[in-house]
Amino acid sequence: MTRQRARTLALGALALLLVGFVLAQAFRDVTPPNVWTELEERHETGTPFKIFLSADEPVTYQVTYGEERRTAVAQDVTFEFMAAAGSSPLDVQATDGAGNVTMLTRIIQGVTLAEPTLTVQGGSLPGRAFTVLVSHEAGTIAEPTLRIDGRDAPLLTAPDGLYALGATPLTTEAGFLPLTLSWRDALDRDAARTSAVRYGELPTAVQELNIPASTLSVITPEGRERENAAIEAARADPYDPPRWSEPFLLPIEGRGTSGFAIPRRYAPGGPVSFHEGEDIAAPTGTPVAATNTGLVRIAGMYPIKGGMVILDHGAGVTSRYYHLSRILVSEGDEIDAGTILGEVGSTGLSTGPHLHWEIRVAGRPTNPLDWVGRVRP
Ligand SMILES: [Zn+2]
Structure with missing residues (x-):
């Protein structure tokens, strides 16, 4: 081999190396991996949640959430963490074989659920x-x-x-x-x-009232119908806000004569009905106070209930006053707790002067004495 030929060969090899290097540079992977995540970002605190990761080439994943770190070499992978309270970052780092890195961050909301x-x-x-x-x-x-x-x-x-x-x-x-x-x-x-x-069970001793036939004669179908229609029309809307904010009052001082809820017969052998209010005996003319702030829905004389006032206290709560001898308020009046709305009497189906007093919730009779001195039962 001549010196000339050896030199040519060396130059050729060098050129090839150079071309190779340039080609290698041109095809070198400099593209960071594409990474997709599937993840719900809100979780109940203290419960496990999953993150699914997918890359367009195999990568080394490094995922950090709080103090915890997970690593894996894969293209697709699922990691599980425990959701911490409040919002904290979850950092994903994906590195491909050529050392290209993709980083992304998701904010995880640890939600504390109410347990009512x-x-x-x-x-x-x-x-x-x-x-x-x-x-x-x-x-x-x-x-x-x-x-x-x-x-x-x-x-x-x-x-x-x-x-x-x-x-x-x-x-x-x-x-x-x-x-x-x-x-x-x-x-x-x-x-x-x-x-x-x-x-629980209601004590069931039936009270025999023995109301004389002459008194019972006030109950005519027409009279009952007229009363019921008036009461139905005055039904309180339970979605009205409460009109009261102070405790309920006893409308009169007097002697209780017939307790609430006692089953009773108006006449021997007659049907049993429940007493839907509290009867308080007091002399005719005793002033009757509104048990609480309310709107007067009914104020008038009726055949069975006699002088009747119904107050709407809002929230579906009503109070009723029967057998009044005088009525001192008018329908539509808004009256305060303690306002004198009428006087005790024995009008309608009644055997002696007393106040029949009711408090109802959504139309259902409740023991009125349970409300006295209280804002709610
Ligand atoms: Zn009564």
């Missing part, structure tokens, strides 16, 4: 008012609705939370009313909690 509790106050016997208190310590409950015995009950707002009013039915037997609270939770899911109002 239903507490029932009252309602332990038939014909009793009760309060359902809805309290929830943490988190929010959106669009809460309460059903009492399958019927929507308006939720009212008090400083200690939400509440609803209800009444157990006037019956002799023990039973219960199912309660269902429904709401949207902080993860926008439907949630529900159930409970019940349980009530």
Whole structure:
């Protein structure tokens, strides 16, 4: 080999190397991997959640969430973490074989779900008012609705939370009313909690009234119909806000003569009905005070109930006053607690001067004495 030839060969090799290097540079992978994620960003605190990662080439994944770090060499992978309270970043780093890195961050919201509790106050016997208190310590409950015995009950707002009013039915037997609270939770899911109002048996001794036939003659079908129509028309809307904020008052001082809920017969052998209010004996002319702030729905003379006033206190709560000798308010009046609305009498179906007093919730009679001195039952 001549020196000339050896030099040519060396130059050729060098050129090839150079071309190779240039080609290698041209085809070198400098593109970072494309990475896709599938992930719900809101989770209940303390529950596991998954992140699915997919890249367009095999990569080394390094995923960091709080103190925890997961690594894997794969193209597709799923990692699981435990959701922490509050919002914290989840960092993904994907490195391909050529050392190209893709980084992305997702913010995970750890949501504390509210666990509302239903507490029932009252309602332990038939014909009793009760309060359902809805309290929830943490988190929010959106669009809460309460059903009492399958019927929507308006939720009212008090400083200690939400509440609803209800009444157990006037019956002799023990039973219960199912309660269902429904709401949207902080993860926008439907949630529900159930409970019940349980009530015991009513003492069933039937009271025999022996009202004389002459007195009973005031009960004509027409009279009953006219009264019922008036009372029906005056029905309180349970979705009205409460008009009262102070405790209920006893409308008169007097001697209780016939307790609430006692089953009774008006005449021997007659049908048994429940006494839907409290009778308080007092002389004719005794002033009768409004048990609480309310709107006068009915003020007039009727054949059975005699002088009748019905007050609408809002929230579906009404109070009724029967057998009045005089009525001192007019329908449509808004009156304060303690306002004298009439005077005791013995008008209508009555055997002597007394006040028949009722408090109803959503039309159901409740023991009025349970309300005295209280803002709610
Ligand atoms: Zn009565």
